[in-house]
Amino acid sequence: MRRFETRAVHAGERRGGGGREPATSNPISTPIYASTTFWHPDVQTTDRVLGGEEAGYSYTRYGNPTVTAFEEAVAALESPRGGARSFAFASGMAALHAALLAAELSPGGRVLAAEQLYGSTATLLVQIFGSSGVEVRFADFYDLKSLQRRVEELTPRALVVESISNPLLRVADVPRLAELSRSAGAALIVDNTFGTPYLQRPLELGADIVVHSATKYLSGHGDLTAGVVTAGPPYDAALDQVRKLTGGILGPFEAWLALRGLKTLPLRVERQCENSTRLAGFLAEHPKVRRVNHLSMEDHPDREVARRTLSGPSGLLSFELDTEGREGVFRFLNALEVCVRTPSLGDVYTLATHPATSSHRDLPPSRRERLGVGENLVRVSVGIEHPEDIKEDIARALERV
Numbered sequence: 001m002r003r004f005e006t007r008a009v010h011a012g013e014r015r016g017g018g019g020r021e022p023a024t025s026n027p028i029s030t031p032i033y034a035s036t037t038f039w040h041p042d043v044q045t046t047d048r049v050l051g052g053e054e055a056g057y058s059y060t061r062y063g064n065p066t067v068t069a070f071e072e073a074v075a076a077l078e079s080p081r082g083g084a085r086s087f088a089f090a091s092g093m094a095a096l097h098a099a100l101l102a103a104e105l106s107p108g109g110r111v112l113a114a115e116q117l118y119g120s121t122a123t124l125l126v127q128i129f130g131s132s133g134v135e136v137r138f139a140d141f142y143d144l145k146s147l148q149r150r151v152e153e154l155t156p157r158a159l160v161v162e163s164i165s166n167p168l169l170r171v172a173d174v175p176r177l178a179e180l181s182r183s184a185g186a187a188l189i190v191d192n193t194f195g196t197p198y199l200q201r202p203l204e205l206g207a208d209i210v211v212h213s214a215t216k217y218l219s220g221h222g223d224l225t226a227g228v229v230t231a232g233p234p235y236d237a238a239l240d241q242v243r244k245l246t247g248g249i250l251g252p253f254e255a256w257l258a259l260r261g262l263k264t265l266p267l268r269v270e271r272q273c274e275n276s277t278r279l280a281g282f283l284a285e286h287p288k289v290r291r292v293n294h295l296s297m298e299d300h301p302d303r304e305v306a307r308r309t310l311s312g313p314s315g316l317l318s319f320e321l322d323t324e325g326r327e328g329v330f331r332f333l334n335a336l337e338v339c340v341r342t343p344s345l346g347d348v349y350t351l352a353t354h355p356a357t358s359s360h361r362d363l364p365p366s367r368r369e370r371l372g373v374g375e376n377l378v379r380v381s382v383g384i385e386h387p388e389d390i391k392e393d394i395a396r397a398l399e400r401v
C-alpha cells in the first residue's frame with residue numbers, strides 16, 4: 001500500500017478521459033465534468049448502467065466523475081485498506097444529516113450525543129430528528145464509566161462524537177467508544193473534521209461512520225463548502241440511497257477544488273501542528289494568558305488518549321486571556337493584523353475567533369460556563385504562515401488586552 005502523502009496526491013484522479021480522446025491527449029488532472037447527464041452508445045448500455053449491471057454515469061445526482069474522484073481520494077485516506085466508500089455532500093451539515101439517516105434514526109429510536117458537539121449538529125439532532133420522534137440525549141463522552149451506564153440504560157441506536165472537540169480540544173477515546181457502542185449494538189458516528197485523516201482514521205479504530213466538514217481542513221483554503229461521509233456496509237448502501245433521494249450533492253466545481261486542496265493536506269497539517277505547538281508554548285509563558293488548551297500542553301486532560309489515537313496535536317488551540325468580560329478580548333481580536341478574525345477553521349490562513357459570541361452564542365451562559373467557554377476564551381486555527389509572523393502579531397495584540 002502506498003503511503004498517505006502519495007495517496008493524497010494521486011488517489012481518485014481519472015487519468016485518460018474515459019478512453020475516448022486520442023491516447024496523446026490525456027489530462028493529468030481530472031476535468032470538471034460540468035454535465036447533468038451522460039449518454040451511452042446505445043439504449044441497452046443506458047439500461048445496464050441505470051440497472052447497476054455496468055459501471056458508468058447517467059445523471060449527476062446519482063454520480064459525477066469529478067465528484068467520484070474526490071470521493072475516492074477521501075476513501076483512500078480514511079480507509080486505506082478498503083472496505084469503505086465515501087459520499088460527498090454540499091456541506092458538512094448535509095453530510096451529518098445523511099450519516100444520521102444512514103444510522104437508521106427513526107421514530108422511537110434513541111441517539112446519544114456528546115455534550116460538546118458542534119452547535120449546528122446538536123440543533124440538527126434536537127430540531128430535525130427530535131421533532132420526528134427520535135429521542136435525543138446528550139452525555140459527557142469523556143467520562144467513560146458514566147457513559148457506559150447511560151448506554152446500557154438508553155440502548156441508543158447511534159453514538160455521535162467529534163474526534164477533537166471545539167473549543168477546548170477534548171479528545172474522544174474512539175477505540176473505547178467503539179467497544180462500548182459495539183456491545184450495545186449502536187453505530188458510532190465520528191465527526192473527524194478537527195482530526196483530519198492525517199492525524200486519525202476513526203474507521204481503523206472501530207468507528208462505523210466518519211463525517212467531515214470538507215469546508216475546513218480537507219479543502220483547506222476557505223473557498224468552498226462541502227461535506228463527506230465514509231462508511232462500509234451496511235451504511236454505504238444507505239448513504240448512496242439517502243444522497244440520491246435528498247439530493248444534497250456536491251457540485252463538480254467544488255469537488256474539483258476540494259480534490260485539489262486534499263493533495264496538500266499532509267503538508268498543511270504537518271506545518272499547522274508545528275506552528276500551533278510553537279504558538280502554544282509562547283502563549284503558556286505569556287503574563288496576559290491564564291490558560292492554554294493545546295494537545296502539547298502537559299496539563300491537557302486527554303494527553304494519554306491523544307497519544308494513543310492521534311499522530312499530532314492538530315493546528316487548533318484556545319486560550320484564556322487574563323481578563324474578565326469581553327472588552328479586553330475584543331480589543332485583542334481587533335488588533336490582529338496577520339491572523340484573520342473569523343469563526344471558521346482549517347484554512348491556510350491563521351483564523352482567530354471568540355467562541356462565546358460565535359460558535360457558542362446560542363447557548364445559555366450557564367451552559368457555556370459549564371463547557372468551559374468563558375468570555376475570556378479565544379480560539380485560534382493556526383495556518384501555514386511563518387510561525388514568527390503569527391507569534392509577533394499575537395504578541396502585539398496581547399498588549400491591547
Ligand SMILES: *Cc1c(COP(=O)(O)O)cnc(C)c1O
Pocket residue numbers: 091092093094118120121162191193194213214215216225226227
Ligand atoms: C463546520 C463544521 C460542521 C459543519 O460543516 P459545514 O460545512 O459548515 O456545513 C460540522 N462539524 C464540525 C466539527 C465543524 O467544524
